[in-house]
Amino acid sequence: MRPGDLERVQSLPLFQDAAPETFRVATAGAHVQRFPAHTMLLLEGDPVDFLYVLLDGQAELHGTWNDHETVLAILRPVSTFILAAVVLDTVALMSARTLERCELLMIPGDAIRTAMRLDARFAQAVSRDLAGGYRGLVRTIKNHKLRGGVERLANYLLALRASDNAGSTVRLHFEKRILASLLGMTPENLSRAFAALHDHGVTVEGSLVHIAKPGALEALAKPDPLIDNHAPRGGDILIDADAEIWSSEWNRATSR
Amino acid sequence: MRPGDLERVQSLPLFQDAAPETFRVATAGAHVQRFPAHTMLLLEGDPVDFLYVLLDGQAELHGTWNDHETVLAILRPVSTFILAAVVLDTVALMSARTLERCELLMIPGDAIRTAMRLDARFAQAVSRDLAGGYRGLVRTIKNHKLRGGVERLANYLLALRASDNAGSTVRLHFEKRILASLLGMTPENLSRAFAALHDHGVTVEGSLVHIAKPGALEALAKPDPLIDNHAPRGGDILIDADAEIWSSEWNRATSR
DNA sequence: CGCGCATTTGAGGACTGTCAACTTCCGTGG
DNA sequence: CCACGGAAGTTGACAGTCCTCAAATGCGCG
Numbered sequence: 001m002r003p004g005d006l007e008r009v010q011s012l013p014l015f016q017d018a019a020p021e022t023f024r025v026a027t028a029g030a031h032v033q034r035f036p037a038h039t040m041l042l043l044e045g046d047p048v049d050f051l052y053v054l055l056d057g058q059a060e061l062h063g064t065w066n067d068h069e070t071v072l073a074i075l076r077p078v079s080t081f082i083l084a085a086v087v088l089d090t091v092a093l094m095s096a097r098t099l100e101r102c103e104l105l106m107i108p109g110d111a112i113r114t115a116m117r118l119d120a121r122f123a124q125a126v127s128r129d130l131a132g133g134y135r136g137l138v139r140t141i142k143n144h145k146l147r148g149g150v151e152r153l154a155n156y157l158l159a160l161r162a163s164d165n166a167g168s169t170v171r172l173h174f175e176k177r178i179l180a181s182l183l184g185m186t187p188e189n190l191s192r193a194f195a196a197l198h199d200h201g202v203t204v205e206g207s208l209v210h211i212a213k214p215g216a217l218e219a220l221a222k223p224d225p226l227i228d229n230h231a232p233r234g235g236d237i238l239i240d241a242d243a244e245i246w247s248s249e250w251n252r253a254t255s256r
Numbered sequence: 257m258r259p260g261d262l263e264r265v266q267s268l269p270l271f272q273d274a275a276p277e278t279f280r281v282a283t284a285g286a287h288v289q290r291f292p293a294h295t296m297l298l299l300e301g302d303p304v305d306f307l308y309v310l311l312d313g314q315a316e317l318h319g320t321w322n323d324h325e326t327v328l329a330i331l332r333p334v335s336t337f338i339l340a341a342v343v344l345d346t347v348a349l350m351s352a353r354t355l356e357r358c359e360l361l362m363i364p365g366d367a368i369r370t371a372m373r374l375d376a377r378f379a380q381a382v383s384r385d386l387a388g389g390y391r392g393l394v395r396t397i398k399n400h401k402l403r404g405g406v407e408r409l410a411n412y413l414l415a416l417r418a419s420d421n422a423g424s425t426v427r428l429h430f431e432k433r434i435l436a437s438l439l440g441m442t443p444e445n446l447s448r449a450f451a452a453l454h455d456h457g458v459t460v461e462g463s464l465v466h467i468a469k470p471g472a473l474e475a476l477a478k479p480d481p482l483i484d485n486h487a488p489r490g491g492d493i494l495i496d497a498d499a500e501i502w503s504s505e506w507n508r509a510t511s512r
Numbered sequence: 513c514g515c516g517c518a519t520t521t522g523a524g525g526a527c528t529g530t531c532a533a534c535t536t537c538c539g540t541g542g
Numbered sequence: 543c544c545a546c547g548g549a550a551g552t553t554g555a556c557a558g559t560c561c562t563c564a565a566a567t568g569c570g571c572g
Contacts, residue, residue, distance in 0.1 A: 044482050063394070065402040066478055072397060084387035084394075093394045093482050116380050123379035124372050130386035131340035137393035138319070138340075138349045141328060144400060145440050146321040148527075176551065184401050186529060191552055206537080222322055226300050226349050404559075433518070442561060447520055462569085 005032070005055055008078045009105060012053075014129050018122040022115045030107040041096040041104070048085040048092050050106040054078065057102030058174060061094040062181070071181035074099075074174060083129060086112050099174055142227045149185045153193045154221035155228055156183060157202065157209060162230040168214065172207040261288070261311055264334045265361060268309075270385050274378040278371045286363040297352040297360070304341040304348050306362040310334065313358030314430060317350040318437070327437035330355075330430060339385060342368050355430055398483045405441045409449045410477035411484055412439060413458065413465060418486040424470065428463040 006027065009015060015023055032055070035041065041052065044063060054075050061073040061081065072094055075081055085092050086109040116123040143152060156179075160170040172179060180190035194204050200220050201213030211217055223231035262283065265271060271279050288311070291297065297308065300319060310331050317329040317337060328350055331337055341348050342365040372379040399408060412435075416426040428435060436446035450460050456476050457469030467473055479487035 063398040063402065063482070065398060065480055065483060068402050070398065070401040072394070084390040087383050087387040088391070091482075093391055093398070116383065117376065120373065120376035120379050123376055123383060127343050127372065127379060127382045127386060130383060130390055131343040134340040134386055134390045134393065135344070135349055137390065137397065138328065141393065141396060141400070142319040142321060142326065142349070144397070145326040146319065146324050150527095187551070188530085188553085189528060192528090195552090224321055226319070226347075227321060406559095431518070443519070444521085444562085445560060448560095451520090 005105070008055065009053055012078060012080065014080055014083075014125050015122075017125045018115070019119050022119040022122050026107055026111045026115050027105075029111050030105055032103060032105050035098050035102045035104065037098055037100045037102075039098045039102075041098065042082065042092050042094075044092050044095045046092055048082050048090070049109055051080055051083060051086045051109060051112050052096070053080050053105040053107065055103040055105055058099040059102055060097050060099055060174075060178065062097070063094050069181070070184070071178055074178070074182060076173070080129075083112075083126065084133070087116070087126065087130070089113065099178070136229075139227050139229060144184055146227075149183065149189055150193045150196045151221060152183045152185075153190065154197060154200075154217055155223055157197075157211065158214075158217060158221055158223055159228060159230045160209075161211060161214070168212065169208055169210045172209065176207075261361070264311065265309055268334060268336065270336055270339075270381050271378075273381045274371070275375050278375040278378050282363055282367045282371050283361075285367050286361055288359060288361050291354050291358045291360065293354055293356045293358075295354045295358075297354065297358075298338065298348050298350075300348050300351045302348055304338050304346070305365055307336055307339060307342045307365060307368050308352070309336050309361040309363065311359040311361055314355040315358055316353050316355055316430075316434065318353070319350050325437070326440070327434055330434070330438060332429070336385075339368075339382065340389070343372070343382065343386070345369065355434070392485075395483050395485060400440055402483075405439065405445055406449045406452045407477060408439045408441075409446065410453060410456075410473055411479050413453075413467060414470075414473060414477055414479055415484060415486045416465075417467060417470070424468065425464055425466045428465065432463075 009027065010023055015026075018026075035057075041059065042048070054077050056077050059075045059081075060071055061075065062069055062071045064070075073081075075096075081096065082092055082094070089109060112126075116126055143155070147155070157170060160172075161168075164170055176190055177187045180187045183190065185193065194202065194209075197217070197220075200216045201211060202217060203210045203212065225231040225233050265283070266279055271282075274282075291313075297315065298304070310333050312333050315331045315337075316327055317331065318325055318327045320326075329337075331352075337352065338348055338350070345365060368382075372382055399411070403411070413426060416428075417424075420426055432446055433443045436443045439446065441449065450458065450465075453473070453476075456472045457467060458473065459466045459468065481487040481489050
């Protein structure tokens, strides 16, 4: 583990509230491992023995059925994943695979469950993390059931703009075919969705997307704080303490 | 509160592990309230002040965007809902409405959060509950992204058969228009989906659905334990300890 | 009994998936 | 450094699915 990695892990919302002793015990049995690109880390249906912490690189969570595959989330450092399966000590519902060379910290599931028993503050942090993940999934389902493909793409681009920079050009962090699957469409239809956004000021050059008229795009996307997690909050309410936990599963992936 | 209600609440996975004192304090500040049918209990975007426990009746969780509405879950007694928002002390992402006359126990959110701080076992139970809900949502997303409408209906019927009885006739517990929304389609298309299942031995009479050839239906539905939570597990593995928590949010609603 | 709403059925259109051909991009190896 | 091969991305044609609108039917409650 490189110097600073431990600090990065400890600063995760999942751990920053834990007692130092809890953190020490949990990471004592952990080990860091490197994986090449396009490597399966975990297969859905397999028992989950570790909580994974992505320290470097990009990874993908996906699900399979009947010879079809769909991307459920893109993970970027630093984030944890499959916490839910670890808490319940059961099999994974999602597969995980690296998109590029990755560095992972693997914490034994036993250590996590033991820590929850001994450290109430850690158990609370786990609850908050899972609650944040849960709410992320609720947003995702609303996104998919209520919006069409073009609208999902438009909101995705606005979310990228809000999170990565303030400029009018955003960069897609992974291949379009993966973005297509994440957004619930085929690569062909993603192309057409980008084409449809052409009329609203969106131009594409490789992985660079230029948003010429953010206003026009927003008019089409109709972002909603109850779906998108980046949308402008209603200005009349002062109590805006939506301190959602976003460090672990479903990071900035699905809809932000 | 009727006699026995408290016992029913205490026997929920969320509470059965908690210290008696924890349970006493939490329910001390709680109150039971009755609501007529078709009443809004909670509006998405509103701060959540209570953890709700549905003691009697049926309720629905739904989301809204751009003048469209989609049903996210059907709740049946005894189950809790909006635990995630309570844990994070934030606004609701889903609205809740009664489908019929309902009896609800409302536990102040403060009491829940305090109990988590004081009782590590309760905090663990909350984590398990949220982890179970999280995994239910993952199943839902896979269900929606990987399957078509007819397949979703077929699996829903098989899930009903597995949970409610062992017979070949199942009863829909709510209106078809709500089922349609839950399954992510229009009422018109649900009708056609039922018609499509005609060829596979499914006949409909009001809210009664007869499954003449379960084998044929399964061949179409291709149920999967990693999506449906009722599907036959692979017989070669003995370790089948998937003790998922299913008592709270997302009960038998979405995909079981 | 009658009204209102849920459900069904039909027709048409919009959206999405599939297949195939073509172009572009990128990493490899000469 | 360039040429090449393979994969990614795009475009077009077509089919299948799903949504919308409209009208007819059925059901339940007042």
